[in-house]
Amino acid sequence: xxxxxxxxxxxxxxxxxxxxxxxxxxxxxxxxxxxxxxxxxxxxxxxxxxxxxxxxxxxxxxxxxxxxxxxxxxxxxxxxxxxxxxxxxxxxxxxxxxxxxxxxxxxxxxxxxxxxxxxxxxxxxxxxxxxxxxxxxxxxxxxxxxxxxxxxxxxxxxxxxxxxxxxxxxxxxxxxxxxxxxxxxxxxxxxxxxxxxxxxxxxxxxxxxxxxxxxxxxxxxxxxxxxxxxxxxxxxxxxxxxxxxxxxxxxxxxxxxxxxxxxxxxxxxxxxxxxxxxxxxxxxxxxxxxxxxxxxxxxxxxxxxxxxxxxxxxxxxxxxxxxxxxxxxxxxxxxxxxxxxxxxxxxxxxxxxxxxxxxxxxxxxxxxxxxxxxxxxxxxxxxxxxxxxxxxxxxxxxxxxxxxxxxxxxxxxxxxxxxxxxxxxxxxxxxxxxxx
Ligand SMILES: *Cc1c(COP(=O)(O)O)cnc(C)c1O
Numbered sequence: 386x387x388x389x390x391x392x393x394x395x396x397x398x399x400x401x402x403x404x405x406x407x408x409x410x411x412x413x414x415x416x417x418x419x420x421x422x423x424x425x426x427x428x429x430x431x432x433x434x435x436x437x438x439x440x441x442x443x444x445x446x447x448x449x450x451x452x453x454x455x456x457x458x459x460x461x462x463x464x465x466x467x468x469x470x471x472x473x474x475x476x477x478x479x480x481x482x483x484x485x486x487x488x489x490x491x492x493x494x495x496x497x498x499x500x501x502x503x504x505x506x507x508x509x510x511x512x513x514x515x516x517x518x519x520x521x522x523x524x525x526x527x528x529x530x531x532x533x534x535x536x537x538x539x540x541x542x543x544x545x546x547x548x549x550x551x552x553x554x555x556x557x558x559x560x561x562x563x564x565x566x567x568x569x570x571x572x573x574x575x576x577x578x579x580x581x582x583x584x585x586x587x588x589x590x591x592x593x594x595x596x597x598x599x600x601x602x603x604x605x606x607x608x609x610x611x612x613x614x615x616x617x618x619x620x621x622x623x624x625x626x627x628x629x630x631x632x633x634x635x636x637x638x639x640x641x642x643x644x645x646x647x648x649x650x651x652x653x654x655x656x657x658x659x660x661x662x663x664x665x666x667x668x669x670x671x672x673x674x675x676x677x678x679x680x681x682x683x684x685x686x687x688x689x690x691x692x693x694x695x696x697x698x699x700x701x702x703x704x705x706x707x708x709x710x711x712x713x714x715x716x717x718x719x720x721x722x723x724x725x726x727x728x729x730x731x732x733x734x735x736x737x738x739x740x741x742x743x744x745x746x747x748x749x750x751x752x753x754x755x756x757x758x759x760x761x762x763x764x765x766x767x768x769x770x771x772x773x774x775x776x777x778x779x780x781x782x783x784x785x786x787x788x789x790x791x792x793x794x795x796x797x798x799x800x801x802x803x804x805x806x807x808x809x810x811x812x813x814x815x816x817x818x819x820x821x
Contacts, residue, residue, distance in 0.1 A: 386447045388415040388602055391702045400448045401505050404498070404603040405513065407596035412584050414695075415602045416702055420649035421446040423613065428651055432617035436464035436610065440497070443610040446650070448501075455504055460607075463496035468611045470618040470764065473738060476755050477748060478629070479767040480615040483741075486791065487555055488770035489688070490640065491526035493611065494604030499530040499537075501603055506536040513593040514816060515539045516582055518575035520636065520681075521548040521688040522769060525555035527597045528563045535562075539597070540816060542566045542575040545804065547683060547690075551773055551792060558798035565800075566815060570807035573681050573692050581809045582816070592816055599639030600695050608643035609650065615764055616652035623762075630716075630760040632658040634747040634768050636689030638667065638696040644766075645703060645714070655760050658716045660750035662686045665719035667694060674708050685722050685742040685777045688769070716759065718750040725749060729781040739778060739786065741771040 387397030390409035398406075403415040423446070431439040441460040448456055466484040473479055485492025506513065515537055517527050524541040531539045541556050545567045557565040568575050579596055588594055599605055612631070619629060631654035633641045641659050648654065661668055662684040670676040678693035704710040720728075728749040729740050740748060744767040751763035771778050771786055778786045788796075805811040 386421070386449060387418050389418050390414065391416055391698055399450045400602070401450050404501055404601065405505065405595055407598075407601040408583055410586065412580060414600050414699055416699055417447055417602070417646075420646060423651040425651070428613055428617050430617070431614040432621045434468050434614050434618065436466070436468050436614065437461040439614050440464040440607055440610040443613060443650070444497070444606055447606050451501070451504065459497065459500035459504060463500050463607065464493065464610070466492075468614050470615055470622070473732065473736060473748070476762050477751050478619070478762070478764045479744065480611065480764055481767045482611055483767060483770040485526075487522070487525040487529050488773050488789070488792070489522040489526060490608070490611075490766065490768045491522050492530070493607045494599065495523070495526035495530035495597065497607040498597055498601060498603040499534055502537060503534045511593065512536045512538070513595055515595055515597045516579050516812075516816065517541050517597040518572065518579045519543045519548070519556070520572040520690050521552040522773075523598065524548075524565070525552055528556040528559050528565075531597070532559050532561060532563055538562050538564065540564045540566055542568050542578055542812070544572050544575055545569050547572065548687060549774055549776065551775070551796070554795045554798070554800065555792070557800040557802045558795050560801055564815070565802035566812075567802045567804045568807050569804065571681055572690055574807035576693070576695065578807060578809060578812050582812050585809070585813070588813055588816065594816065598695065599637055605639055605643055605696075608640060609647045612644050612647035612652055613650070616647070616654075619764060627761050628653050628655040630655050630658050630751060630754060630763040632660055632747045632751045632763050632765040634686065634689060634743045634766060635659040635661050635667070636664075636691040636694065638694040638700060640766060640768070641715070642696045642699045645700060648714070649703070656716050657714055658718065658750055658754065658763075660747045661717065661719045662689050662725065662746050663719060663721050664690055664692055666692060667697065668717040668719045671708070671712060671715070671717040685725050685774075686746050688743055689746065716754065718753065720746045720749045726777075726781045728752070729778070733782055739771040739782070741767070741769040742774055742777045743768045
């Protein structure tokens with residue numbers, strides 16, 4: 386399978402090149418040239434959740450420039466945690482994607498990507514620099530996924546004071562090949578700096594610079610596999626009856642893109658629902674047909690505080706930018722902070738289950754749609770473990786959530802980061818001055 390840039394002005398490249406470049410020269414994103422259909426038996430087998438096996442099957446449809454055994458090994462090492470579909474109540478189920486080491490779904494993409502890059506670099510015996518912007522969870526997943534990879538230096542740009550203390554600890558306490566960069570600005574500033582750095586051909590050449598944001602297809606493709614597993618588990622439980630709304634709490638829309646890719650490959654849903662927080666540029670776009678990117682604002686679900694989502698162009702490319710086609714498959718909804726807290730409270734009171742604020746945005750959207758007759762049942766992607774957001778849980782429920790051991794340990798380690806202004810020159814100085 387080859388990957389072409391969205392503009393389609395160059396020949397397709399192999400997976401290795403799309404992975405290593407992250408984004409095509411000129412700033413256009415890589416997309417697969419086609420969507421292979423999964424054998425129904427493979428989808429059926431995904432019901433006995435074996436994320437490594439499902440991940441391998443899905444990825445092998447796209448990646449044909451790596452020996453099968455290596456791909457199987459990398460998938461096995463990356464997806465070594467479960468993906469259960471659990472019932473919340475009669476109408477809503479959660480696909481729990483947060484059982485990886487940093488307790489958010491981004492572990493799937495970051496761990497596979499680190500393994501695949503490490504493999505290709507070992508072949509080529511060269512070093513690269515990975516730069517990434519984070520609104521919280523990407524940074525921790527990328528930091529943990531890439532930590533200790535010999536040939537890769539990682540720079541993580543995050544908005545100073547705008548991520549949770551725990552998220553910050555998870556990326557600033559590792560050291561070694563992981564460099565945390567605290568940017569005096571917003572997440573959108575961080576994202577812009579990464580795009581600018583990647584558009585600087587001199588810098589890209591000198592440092593072999595690439596990105597681990599969800600603009601990199603190496604992060605996006607592994608995410609398809611858990612939707613296959615979720616759909617398979619749903620079918621075993623519900624038979625051939627109702628199809629669920631598939632609700633994805635969305636920020637940069639990578640996770641929704643992966644769900645839509647899974648749809649092209651054979652899974653089914655009544656509708657794909659993009660649930661955003663108060664950063665509602667996409668719901669507005671679906672309503673009005675006009676896309677107006679804005680500066681992001683801070684909410685309780687900070688990993689979704691995005692004002693100009695990166696992956697929207699990939700979704701538009703699937704529909705030839707036809708908004709009415711997109712509306713047929715996708716519903717986009719915004720959920721505010723107050724409704725998010727309410728949802729955490731009412732679910733806890735009724736069931737004892739603690740939703741993280743991102744998942745709560747999805748559950749709240751699912752509930753409004755079901756109440757208004759927009760669907761019967763829903764599967765919501767549970768994108769993070771609530772322990773990552775103890776401040777929000779305290780505010781919603783008045784309780785202290787217990788931290789898993791790994792998280793508690795990182796809290797005691799010293800924070801190491803470099804503070805910069807949101808200027809490309811400062812990023813360049815860091816990345817080239819590092820000397821290693
Ligand atoms: C990153 C993230 C999201 C948003 O995912 P996108 O692919 O950027 O839309 C939602 N929830 C959590 C917990 C996240 O970390």
